[in-house]
Amino acid sequence: MFARLKFSVAALALTAGAAMAQQTDITVGMQLEPPNLDPTGGAAAAIDEVVYANLFEGLTRYTSDGSIAPALAESWDISEDGTEYTFHLRDGVTFHDGSTMDAEDVKFSLDRARAEDSTNAQKALFAGISEVEVVDPLTVKVTLSGPNSAFPNNMAWGDAVIVAPESIDNAATAPVGTGPFMFSDWVQGDRVELVAYDGYWGEKPALTAATFKFISDPTAAFAAMMAGDIDVFPGYPAPETLVQFEADPRFKLLIGSTExxxxxxxxxxxxxxxxxxxxxxxxxxxxxxxxxxxxxxxxxxxxxxxxxxxxxxxxxxxxxxxxxxxxxxxxxxxxxxxxxxxxxxxxxxxxxxxxxxxxxxxxxxxxxxxxxxxxxxxxxxxxxxxxxxxxxxxxxxxxxxxxxxxxxxxxxxxxxxxxxxxxxxxxxxxxxxxxxxxxxxxxxxxxxxxxxxxxxxxxARTGVANANIEGLWENAPTQANDLTGVSWSQ
CATH class of the missing domain: 3.10.105.10 (Dipeptide-binding Protein; Domain 3)
Structure with missing residues (x-):
């Protein structure tokens, strides 16, 4: 009898521990599937919705309130005439394949984006660049043909992320970036899977895995949310049903503005x-x-x-x-x-x-x-x-x-x-x-x-999320589902 009691107490403890364990994966609903996963080679917003800030990073980035913050560049200096930007890169940044990200990669990325044969959908962002110079491994000087006060903003677009010559040829289907999540799998017509990157240079995300599930039909999107198959649908495609989620304590609405x-x-x-x-x-x-x-x-x-x-x-x-x-x-x-x-x-x-x-x-x-x-x-x-x-x-x-x-x-x-x-x-x-x-x-x-x-x-930003998810963007200052600050509450 004593042995049985010990077993029961242990089983209860394990059950309670499992119940209290914090969830670390998330499934994000999207109406549109990206045509590829290379933000430097496609115009579809759905590309950035998967990879921006999650998988790929630029010199600068947009934050949830629309302001520009340092990313791979921890700071930058601007010449008095406004034509030279000197970017100071973070030390210890690696790509998901383990290779070092340095000034040569920045030069490659910007020169590639502004090249005559560039397929970048926002090539105009780079048109004012006259020269990109590697000063040292952690310093890049970008010279513009004329002053452009919006240049740090331009570098925050998804089209301006930093890529490596060794991996860019496969970026459409197997992207390699520097972000907190790395590519795991793409089941075309269904989902893209990311997992946390152990070698990330910055603060590690609370999430260990993220699945982007593609559901084009509004009725199916509603059913998937109600069934719990989707944890959050930031661009929810059936606004007529939002009132039902609002009345259900399992969910919360994310109503905000977009660009x-x-x-x-x-x-x-x-x-x-x-x-x-x-x-x-x-x-x-x-x-x-x-x-x-x-x-x-x-x-x-x-x-x-x-x-x-x-x-x-x-x-x-x-x-x-x-x-x-x-x-x-x-x-x-x-x-x-x-x-x-x-x-x-x-x-x-x-x-x-x-x-x-x-x-x-x-x-x-x-x-x-x-x-x-x-x-x-x-x-x-x-x-x-x-x-x-x-x-x-x-x-x-x-x-x-x-x-x-x-x-x-x-x-x-x-x-x-x-x-x-x-x-x-x-x-x-x-x-x-x-x-x-x-x-x-x-x-x-x-x-x-x-x-x-x-x-x-x-x-409008009309999103639906599990009520226990924290850190989601309410507004959308850029086309992104930024998961870097997202977590589950206990």
Whole structure:
């Protein structure tokens, strides 16, 4: 009897210990699967959502409040004329294959990104670099062709992470970085798995493993969260069900802002849309609130230009493109474009698919028919983003402070007005806050008055998480699911 009692006490102790053991793995839901895992060679936001700050790191990085912090560079000096940045690298940093990360790798990464044959989706971030010089193994001097006060911000983008020549050729499917997590497995069509990297230079994460699970269907996403198959879904695709999670003590909501300007993208060089009157007619045909209510169930802030409303330099220009179907019809008649039919190519996110149906009905009401084509993400990148084979599309631009994309004439909506390019050049040179604010106001106004795109809403951050998870980002200052500070409470 005594022996049995001893066994029972021991069993109870083991059971209690197991119950108290803190969970150290996490499963993160994502609606879109990345086309590859190399942030320096792809435009899809889903790449950064997996690897940014987790697997890859840059010289600098975005933090949860949107500020810029040191990363692989622990500090940097700026010359008096603003054209030389000297980065002081952290000592003891290694890549996941055990090789040392040093100044040669930084030079390789920046030179590769700015090379003539570069496939970097944000090559413009590096266009102002005239020379990258290795001073010593832990010091790199970057010389710019002109002052650029935003250069530390540019180096925080996912497209500017530091890679090694020995491993970059396999980065699309087997990435090697310097972050706190290293690549473990990719079951295409299902999940990507990361595990903690024992040799990490910085503070070790509380998590030992992370799985990014891809669930494109909103109904399936709801079922997976309810069943506990997913621990957190930061970009939850079924906002209509958030009220159910809010009422369930097992969960908490992560409602915040993003950098995602959601637009009705227009091909400014397609036959009909090269006429600004037609673009203005389309803008006046759009009822923003109807789209926010119907596609996002009320989550979202109306915008009238390509700029985040939470930014202190935001200008409310929604009045320039207010809902006015009569004005829309008159503009179409003026342009001789009654009976117009346009292609509307939609990527997978629910804001695009649901929003597309609503916009199609709104355009039909003013006499514009649309041919809707639902594309998978890889198709959208090929046909719309790269091939420019479209009239209209809907997409959320989640990169931070990205109004400068309108200065690129070959960007998918094909604007690149010379006067706008001059504004962006002036912005790069400006260091006075008041001057920068004035330039940004002019830039916002110019693209709004030119009706480059139809400006819909700022994408809200609508996430759902297990109530016991701590350290998740509520807002999304960049396109990332940063797990470096995430843990489970007891």
């Amino acid at each position: 995602g300007e959601t637009i009705l993208g227009m091909n400014n060089k397609s036959e009909a849309l090269s006429d600004p009157k037609v673009r203005e007619a389309i803008a006046h045909a759009i009822n923003r609130q109807e789209i926010i209510d119907g596609a996002m169930f009320g989550y979202g802030t109306p915008i009238g230009t390509h700029f985040a409303p939470h930014n202190p330099d935001y200008v409310d220009l929604t009045g320039l493109s207010d809902y006015d179907p009569d004005a829309s019809k008159a503009l179409l008649a003026e342009a001789g474009q009654e009976g117009l039919t346009l292609s509307l190519k939609l990527p997978p996110p629910s804001y695009a698919r649901r929003g597309g149906e609503i916009i199609a009905a709104q355009l039909r009401a003013v006499g514009i028919e649309t041919q809707i084509e639902n594309l998978e993400w890889a198709q959208w990148l090929e046909q719309v983003f790269t091939g420019k084979d479209f009239d209209l599309t809907i997409v959320s631009h989640t990169e931070p402070m990205d109004i400068n994309i309108y200065a690129r004439p070959d960007y998918y909506f094909q604007y690149g007005k010379p006067e706008f390019v001059e504004l962006m050049d002036a912005l790069n040179l400006a260091t006075d806050p008041a001057e920068r604010s004035s330039i940004l106001e002019q830039a916002q106004t110019m693209i709004a008055e030119d009706y480059v795109n139809g400006y819909l809403f700022q994408l």
